[in-house]
Amino acid sequence: MTTPLLEVRGLKTVFHDLAGAWPAIDGVDLAIQPGEIVGLVGESGSGKSVTGFSLVQLIDPPGEVVAGDVLFKGEDLRQASEERLRSLRGDRIAMIFQDPLMTLNPVLSIGEQMSEAILEHRKCSRQEALTEAAKALSRVGIPSPETRLKQFPHEFSGGMRQRVAIATALLNAPDLIIADEPTTALDVTIQSQILFEVQKLSRETGTAVLWITHDLAVVAELADRVAVMYAGRIVETGTVDDVLSTPRHPYTLGLLGSSAATVAPGERLKQINGAAPSINARPSGCPFRTRCERALPVCAQIDPSPQARDDGHSYRCHNPVPEGIAP
Numbered sequence: 001m002t003t004p005l006l007e008v009r010g011l012k013t014v015f016h017d018l019a020g021a022w023p024a025i026d027g028v029d030l031a032i033q034p035g036e037i038v039g040l041v042g043e044s045g046s047g048k049s050v051t052g053f054s055l056v057q058l059i060d061p062p063g064e065v066v067a068g069d070v071l072f073k074g075e076d077l078r079q080a081s082e083e084r085l086r087s088l089r090g091d092r093i094a095m096i097f098q099d100p101l102m103t104l105n106p107v108l109s110i111g112e113q114m115s116e117a118i119l120e121h122r123k124c125s126r127q128e129a130l131t132e133a134a135k136a137l138s139r140v141g142i143p144s145p146e147t148r149l150k151q152f153p154h155e156f157s158g159g160m161r162q163r164v165a166i167a168t169a170l171l172n173a174p175d176l177i178i179a180d181e182p183t184t185a186l187d188v189t190i191q192s193q194i195l196f197e198v199q200k201l202s203r204e205t206g207t208a209v210l211w212i213t214h215d216l217a218v219v220a221e222l223a224d225r226v227a228v229m230y231a232g233r234i235v236e237t238g239t240v241d242d243v244l245s246t247p248r249h250p251y252t253l254g255l256l257g258s259s260a261a262t263v264a265p266g267e268r269l270k271q272i273n274g275a276a277p278s279i280n281a282r283p284s285g286c287p288f289r290t291r292c293e294r295a296l297p298v299c300a301q302i303d304p305s306p307q308a309r310d311d312g313h314s315y316r317c318h319n320p321v322p323e324g325i326a327p
């Protein structure tokens with residue numbers, strides 16, 4: 001196996017309030033290989049966004065990253081200066097958010113902001129930067145890119161705006177893109193097109209992707225590997241094929257059973273019992289046990305450690321789903 005592009009060990013981020021410091025994520029381990037697309041999936045509140053922001057050290061008070069290592073090409077980002085982090089973000093590491101206006105400046109034309117993003121990190125003329133920007137727009141399927149460069153974000157539809165944000169993120173051929181639910185607000189056809197383009201660009205440029213989503217259908221369509229998150233930790237990880245065809249954690253099985261994309265037509269969707277615990281009310285032992293149909297007495301006592309198979313499929317569960325149970 002090659003050296004991971006990103007290696008995360010024991011990452012812990014808390015939010016402080018008057019009553020204490022509550023871990024939103026607690027001991028996240030994750031590795032992403034160069035060029036790999038990893039889907040980070042889980043219900044709302046499981047800690048996906050906090051993970052994404054913690055990786056690039058963008059957690060603001062009352063939040064705080066309190067433990068763990070984030071090694072990007074061997075460099076520990078937790079120790080990096082603000083200046084170094086700023087230069088990495090937007091160059092080697094790009095972020096795409098659900099709301100493209102978090103990436104795009106509403107008062108600058110698309111051409112101005114895309115060329116600016118290039119010129120900040122590369123020595124070339126403004127005209128060369130604009131030509132590069134037009135190429136990037138056509139790569140994400142935006143017609144008449146030269147005309148589009150003169151327009152402002154509000155002149156684009158939601159789907160087109162997200163494509164512009166993605167094209168901007170890809171401008172400097174980053175090593176890693178962290179995408180936080182960027183297609184959730186889009187209709188399914190546009191979402192599918194964008195997933196296809198991201199996958200194509202990743203294959204062409206060798207860019208690795210961490211794609212945050214609550215939607216297993218997106219993971220199935222896009223990712224090579226999946227990390228399933230529950231209550232602030234990764235509870236199961238492996239290749240998309242392994243995890244979706246042979247889920248071992250009852251939470252993953254529950255997610256599969258509640259997803260229209262993975263349940264056979266005509267079969268009923270089954271919601272997971274109860275709701276995810278808030279960060280200040282997580283149960284002892286395995287945090288999923290209060291919702292788990294397979295829970296044993298030991299689950300209340302001991303938090304299960306990850307069990308890893310040789311093929312990299314790993315899960316944290318005292319009573320895993322037997323292999324061969326169809327989702």
Ligand SMILES: Nc1ncnc2c1ncn2[C@@H]1O[C@H](COP(=O)(O)OP(=O)(O)OP(=O)(O)O)[C@@H](O)[C@H]1O
Nearest residue numbers: 015024043044045046047048049050051214278279
């Ligand atoms: N600024 C904050 N202050 C206090 N708690 C926070 C803050 N931001 C996030 N949290 C808590 O951290 C936990 C994880 O939140 P996070 O946004 O990472 O979840 P998520 O899995 O991305 O969910 P969603 O899909 O809804 O975005 C949640 O319980 C949330 O309430």
